[in-house]
Amino acid sequence: MTTSPGHPATGPATGVARDDSEGMDYLMSLPRRTVTVYLPLLCFLIVLLFPFYWMGLTSVKPNEELIDRSLNPWWVVDPTIAHYFHLIVNTDYPLWMWNTMVVAVSATLLSIVASVMAAYAIVRIRYSGSRWVGGMIFMAYLVPPSILFIPLALVVFQYGLFDSPMALILTYPTILIPFSTWLLMGYFKSIPYELEECALIDGASRWQILTRIVLPLSVPGIISAGIFAFTLCWNEFIYALVFISSSENKTVPVAVLSELVEGDIYHWGPLMAGALLGSVPVCIVYSFFVEHYVSSMTGAVKE
């Protein structure tokens, strides 16, 4: 468990680290490590980071350099922040950011609350058909959003939610809840049954067991579900494109595309600046929680 602030591994770390490395000696010779570790890592890094490099590069290139084919496309001679300036001052970009944030945070919270309850009920409350319900929820995850958006559009219209953030806040959970529930189910299952039975004998109610035993132990699982949900909301495109029409209600992914492309003219600079700025919040969220994220993917609750 890594939920506690006083993580014990900080004490005699140096001695332990040296001990650990001894068994791995064969990895230590530099040429060997280059081939087995650094080279593959480098390939990965290049493949993964190249889009970001291209985004960043384009966003600081002056327009002349963008069009001029005689220049080196991999580099920028005279960087400028004009595109960022244009984006923030002349467009509704800050508003789009705000919209995206509101939608992503609300939809994530909604989905996590619903998923926690659903997952706990499916895993731990004995009722007939609980496994069946679990299976159905996972099946729901397999239905692609690109099929669901047409019926959902009807629903959104009938409730008069069209072109409001609520349209997205209420539809995103249809994608998020199945996966989060499924992920949390796995996590709750890894919590020993006896802990809950013991709490039951200690006098806790179901609700107290959930809030004081199960949830504290599932923090890594909840964080991973949250990150997953947040990222998906942040990048979601189809629903945002279909359910929102006015510029001031748009989210970043849609707005960048629909407002910064006029006819067949691509404003590459602001477009890339918008994309880059748009990925910053997700990066921040990840960097904060990456440790939890990894631990929840690799290990269950240990006593």
Add this chain to the structure above:
Amino acid sequence: MAEVRIRGVRKSFGNVEVIHGVDVDISDGEFVVLVGPSGCGKSTLLRMIAGLERITDGEVMIGGRVVNQMPPKERDVAMVFQNYALYPHMKVYDNMAFSMKLRGAEKSEVDQRVQKAADILGLTPFLERYPRQLSGGQRQRVAMGRAIVRDPQVFLFDEPLSNLDAKLRVQMRTEIKELHQRLKTTSVYVTHDQIEAMTMADRIVVMHDGIVEQAGEPLDLYDNPTNTFVAGFIGSPAMNFVRGTVRANGGPARLEAKDGVALPLGDGWSGQDGRSVVYGIRPEHLVLAEAGQRSVESEIAVVEPTGAETLLVSRVAGGEFQAVFRERHAFRPGTRVQLAPLLDKVHLFDAETGQRL
């Protein structure tokens, strides 16, 4: 503190009945051990007392109240689980204080009771640690501390020592017993280890396949087992059994077994002439025969000295006989030895029903 009465309790999982009507009376302050082989339903019975398992039929009473329909928290019992079930995200102190806090007890009272329990169990230095920072024995103590703090009517233990190494198990055994003598709380203790049962219990309840085979004081069970199951289960090394027929004609009473082997019987058994029985004799009730003593010849198979005593495994009538000697003899495998059963210690059981005669 309270007495516990179990009346005709049955338990089915789906269509499968695993407990077939059990009656046990546990009086106030008594330490009762439920013992039996794996899968006989000990844990299930204990969990029904705790309220973790619904009672299919029959009644469980704690302190005079029928608790069948009561949720665990109203039964005022504390349970110690085999894997301790400590809350991993709480420090030892909070683990022990959890139940009191749930009941909304005063902070000062919680503190005082936790400190007292920690003091009894020697846990004071560990109160600020997390369970993962404790050794197995310390975790075991925390689990007990958690039970003590509540001062419940009944303690329930489900194989609390089986995750400890042999030495620690012996030590904790003594500690639990001392604790019981000090607190005098009614306790039900489940184990499959008959030595644990013998050493700790005021009274033992031997279970087998969902029924109670026999209940009684440890030595009473040892001396007067009601059937072959209890006779074979209680005592280590186990009682020796030989099947055969009682013969009393043409000589002193004896048991005729396979291969014409005859085992001596006391004269009291002459009335059973011709009856098919199981002959039981404990290893420590076999001695080396002196000249003229009625005995049975056997071939030594294995000799296992442990220092204090020597275990002799030999072959008699196609089966194995174990004998224990406190004195040292020069036994050699392959040689023959004359073993004489102490006649007043021989048990006879009906061959069909296994019941004691």
